[in-house]
Amino acid sequence: MIRATEVRAQHRWTAAPADTIVLDFDDRHRRRMSMTGTRGLEFLLDLENAVALHGGDALVLEDGRLIEVVAAPEPLLEIRGQDPHHLVRVAWHLGNRHLPTQITARGLRIRRDHVIETMVKGLGARVIEIEAAFDPEGGAYAGGGHAHAPDSASYDHAAHDHSSPHHGHDHNHHHDDHRHDDRHHHDEHCDHDHHHDHSHAHDHK
Numbered sequence: 001m002i003r004a005t006e007v008r009a010q011h012r013w014t015a016a017p018a019d020t021i022v023l024d025f026d027d028r029h030r031r032r033m034s035m036t037g038t039r040g041l042e043f044l045l046d047l048e049n050a051v052a053l054h055g056g057d058a059l060v061l062e063d064g065r066l067i068e069v070v071a072a073p074e075p076l077l078e079i080r081g082q083d084p085h086h087l088v089r090v091a092w093h094l095g096n097r098h099l100p101t102q103i104t105a106r107g108l109r110i111r112r113d114h115v116i117e118t119m120v121k122g123l124g125a126r127v128i129e130i131e132a133a134f135d136p137e138g139g140a141y142a143g144g145g146h147a148h149a150p151d152s153a154s155y156d157h158a159a160h161d162h163s164s165p166h167h168g169h170d171h172n173h174h175h176d177d178h179r180h181d182d183r184h185h186h187d188e189h190c191d192h193d194h195h196h197d198h199s200h201a202h203d204h205k
Helices: 085-094 114-122
Strands: 003-009 021-024 029-038 042-052 058-061 065-072 073-080 110-111 126-133 200-203
Touching: 029 126, 042 058, 073 085, 073 114, 085 114, 114 126
Parallel strands: 003 042, 021 065
Antiparallel strands: 003 058, 029 042, 029 200, 058 065, 073 110, 073 126
């Protein structure tokens, strides 16, 4: 089976891709994994280290062909604040629980979690259920490690409510100034078609 041994970041490749692979957040952080593109091309992801892939990145096959990475839509919560300062307060509480969080111009996005939904509503935030690609901030999830949001059914979120923030949010910094939406997010507002039900990814463990 042909291998994909290199990742080319979004906006750093221009050739037409040989195929497309649709992956959710978890499957976009792997080192070695067999994959089948939406057009049927089978290959083995075989990287030296696990890399956090983003929608718009490309996997480079041994023969030089490219496989475009598309971030699959997932059930998310979009959290809207009353104002930027209020949204920063909510972001602090999310970071205090080590939850992967995506920052957009509209608000914060997390995976659906009824415990956290209740918490942020209690803080006065508005919560909207959406289906969109999940592309959280790097931070603690980048590099060699990769944190996943724990299952609320088996995890006491309050256990990690510490007295000091450690998610790097500055209370004097307005999130409206962030430019993270420059990434190529494939969400419900994008013209791309992401219902590739015939895409498969098999994790080798």
